[in-house]
Amino acid sequence: MAYQLTDKFGRDITYLRLSVTDRCDLRCTYCMAENMTFLPRRDLLSFEELDFLCEAFVQRGVRKIRLTGGEPLVRKGLLPFIQKLSRHLSTGALDEITLTTNATQLHRFAGQLVDAGVRRINVSLDSLDRDVFKHLSRRDALDQVLGGIEAGLEAGLKIKINAVALKNGNAQEIPDMMRWAHGLGMDMTLIEVMPMGEIAQDRFDQYLPLSEVREQLEGEFTLVDTPLRTGGPARYVKVEQTGGILGFITPLTNNFCAGCNRVRVTCTGQIYMCLGQDDRVDLRAAIRSEDPLSALNAALDKAMINKPEAHDFNIKNPGSAPAVARHMSVTGG
Ligand code: SAM
Ligand code: SF4
Numbered sequence: 328m329a330y331q332l333t334d335k336f337g338r339d340i341t342y343l344r345l346s347v348t349d350r351c352d353l354r355c356t357y358c359m360a361e362n363m364t365f366l367p368r369r370d371l372l373s374f375e376e377l378d379f380l381c382e383a384f385v386q387r388g389v390r391k392i393r394l395t396g397g398e399p400l401v402r403k404g405l406l407p408f409i410q411k412l413s414r415h416l417s418t419g420a421l422d423e424i425t426l427t428t429n430a431t432q433l434h435r436f437a438g439q440l441v442d443a444g445v446r447r448i449n450v451s452l453d454s455l456d457r458d459v460f461k462h463l464s465r466r467d468a469l470d471q472v473l474g475g476i477e478a479g480l481e482a483g484l485k486i487k488i489n490a491v492a493l494k495n496g497n498a499q500e501i502p503d504m505m506r507w508a509h510g511l512g513m514d515m516t517l518i519e520v521m522p523m524g525e526i527a528q529d530r531f532d533q534y535l536p537l538s539e540v541r542e543q544l545e546g547e548f549t550l551v552d553t554p555l556r557t558g559g560p561a562r563y564v565k566v567e568q569t570g571g572i573l574g575f576i577t578p579l580t581n582n583f584c585a586g587c588n589r590v591r592v593t594c595t596g597q598i599y600m601c602l603g604q605d606d607r608v609d610l611r612a613a614i615r616s617e618d619p620l621s622a623l624n625a626a627l628d629k630a631m632i633n634k635p636e637a638h639d640f641n642i643k644n645p646g647s648a649p650a651v652a653r654h655m656s657v658t659g660g
Pocket of ligand 1: 351396397398449490655656
């Protein structure tokens with residue numbers, strides 16, 4: 328193995344979150360505007376380039392790759408790409424290939440994902456009520472998503488449900504969603520809305536601190552803290568009544584940066600060292616240079632030097648501008 332990716336604060340980077348497209352078949356209100364302008368296809372890294380990139384990361388100590396987007400399953404050719412990538416699982420160089428999906432297309436791909444070595448995925452779902460789902464995602468796709476989840480579970484995928492907690496959206500529904508997820512053997516994680524990208528709405532009106540949600544849940548359930556850590560922002564509790572695990576991702580009320588083990592790469596090959604900062608390094612230029620591997624390793628070294636200690640999120644004031652200009656769909660969260 329080449330030298331491990333380690334940033335200047337001594338954090339080893341072992342987790343790559345790779346966005347394979349900025350496109351999506353939903354338009355979740357906290358994530359995108361209805362009339363998003365997507366990138367021209369020529370700007371995207373090809374699957375050959377993505378494979379080259381992943382191999383370089385694996386050689387430098389990345390053990391887990393999460394494919395995300397936009398919606399990863401809407402990019403044509405994703406399955407053959409994952410099948411090829413799975414060689415790193417066979418050699419033991421990678422521990423895990425996983426993805427984050429909205430599950431609208433999961434019914435088509437669940438079996439093939441399992442065959443390619445994918446064992447666990449995250450599914451984003453903010454409501455089990457058809458009208459609320461339609462309102463939040465601007466698409467009437469709840470049945471399709473539930474069908475995808477069913478197909479995933481049947482194929483043997485372990486699924487974690489991710490829900491963004493929204494003040495005027497799903498706040499009342501969270502206990503029922505948790506019961507539903509845990510009842511089907513799925514863990515669930517709640518996410519605070521983050522100020523990323525212009526969305527034609529004020530996130531102040533959407534923001535619901537998870538401390539409030541936790542308090543509400545504690546009126547009904549016994550939440551027992553667990554030491555479970557994934558090197559990321561989530562903190563987990565076990566819910567005594569359901570036996571399931573509930574996670575809280577609280578970038579705004581808690582700072583989670585000290586143990587950060589991850590970087591994010593966009594579908595155009597920009598590496599963002601922090602979800603909450605705009606600083607990036609262009610890996611596509613390196614990959615398309617005359618000596619791609621040396622240039623890529625040099626660019627990764629630069630990224631390690633530039634990785635900031637902590638994010639800069641703040642959503643306290645009505646009307647405040649997003650903390651970062653890009654949308655979550657650019658880096659995939
Ligand atoms: N389309 C896929 C999905 O929805 O699972 C993958 C990409 S999506 C950008 C990844 C996650 O980011 C989803 O769970 C979504 O709810 C979350 N997300 C998007 N915008 C967000 C924001 N502004 N604040 C917090 N979470 C956000
Ligand atoms: Fe699409 Fe995911 Fe963003 Fe929703 S959160 S619009 S599903 S990328």
